[in-house]
Amino acid sequence: MTLGERERAEPYRWQRFTLAERLGRFLIYLVSAAIVFWALRTLDVFWPWVWSAPTEIADLFGRMTPPDLRRGDEILRAMLETIHIATLATFLSLFIALPTAYIAAQNTTPNGVTLWIGRFILVATRSVNTIIWALLFVAIFGPGVMAGILAIAFRSIGFTAKLMAEAIEEIDRKPVEAVVAAGGDKGKIVLYGIVPQVLPTFLAVTILRWDINIRESTVLGLVGAGGIGMILQGAIDTFQWQTAATILIAILIVVILGEVVSSALRKRVI
Template sequence: MTTAYDTRWQRYTPGQRLLRFALYLLFVLAIVQSLRSIDVIPEFLYDAPTQMADLLNRMWPVSWASFPGAIQKALIETLHMATLGTILAVIMAVPVGLAAATNLTRNKAVNFLARLILVSSRSINSLVWALLFIAVFGPGPLAGTMAIAFRSIGFVGKLLGEAIEEAHPGPIEALTATGAGTGSIIGYGYWPQIRPAFWSIVLLRWDINVRESAVLGLVGAGGIGMALNSAMDLFQWDKVALILVLIFTIVIVAEVVITRARKTLL
């Protein structure tokens, strides 16, 4: 007497299928709830293509003659903000990153405090940092530079700390056995191993800061964003088009510079 067995292969178990169904259901419910909470006016939605076409028509031709003067100065100011903000961030983030690395700093309280600083920096958006520093220093590029610096501490410090923790322990153990001090261990044990990661982190953050500094001016923190906000308030759409082209251009140029610098330094 033979017994028939069900040999059909199933990718998921019944429990996994139930869990997947529950996740899909939650996803759909979240979308439905989001659509219900967003106040969409159908008349404006239907009219959007016409308004977009009218806006593009007002932007053309681009006002290239407006570049010399205030817009040129604002563009240079944006690059200065990104560069100086990145330098300040690296100066402040390196000690925090060293303190956050558990294999370098053995004190758990110091590790916790350093990680708290890194999380606090990353959790606050650059626009919020800009508003805080505008309240302290007033509108202008100084507030934007400080906002970029404090926003970048978390990014640079976290990645630097992780790079230190992933360093090979062999050279560090050899230096420790010879009685080398902490400075020598960092300089000769950790630095040769983390140098490529360090320069990659710095260059990547500068690239990000160039993009962010172009937006901070919308809240009064200097840079080309202030020129963009002013042109939009005055309905000078040909200047708005010029500024958008300039922002796109500096982002592309920054990407090229970063690529070349990585090849040179790494």
């Protein structure tokens, strides 16, 4: 008997979902739509302003062109300050992130309490937005780059330490076993068993965070914590839209450059 000759009373039937499953899926669509509708109703959006947006955009674009380059020097200096803030903050965050990663990784943390402390630092620093950190540090240190550097650094600790801790947890146990068998203590296990395995990830994570920090530091100035954002805020407040346009373009260029540099660097270390 071959496949073609087989005779059947009724055709084959196949369905991806059962009736109950299809009803369930329909219910999910319905609930999603209801949530969107509810949110729009509650938020009280002023629709005339939404409909007039195209005209406003055209108007703003008109006021922004051509970009005003007269304050170029000042913008360039502020941009450089922004990059320095990002770099210093990334460097500073490493000093706290490295030990945090060590105690937040299950296989290296000394005990349950340190693991808990490590996890707490991860969550606490990460869950607070950079701008909130900046507001806090402006209140403590006054306006300026110091507040900006600390804000970026604090926000970076959780991110960097979490990824580094994960890298530590994923190491191959075999080299560690070899160091133990040779009579090595904890310090040498870290030096020879762990560090060589996690170093590429550590470098990649640091570079990635530096790239993110450049983007973050461009908005610090909005709350008075230094960088290009300070001039941007000033330009907007005084309706100098052409200068604001130049600043926005400068930010875009620097962010793209940061992306290019960081991805090139990351390729080299992995």
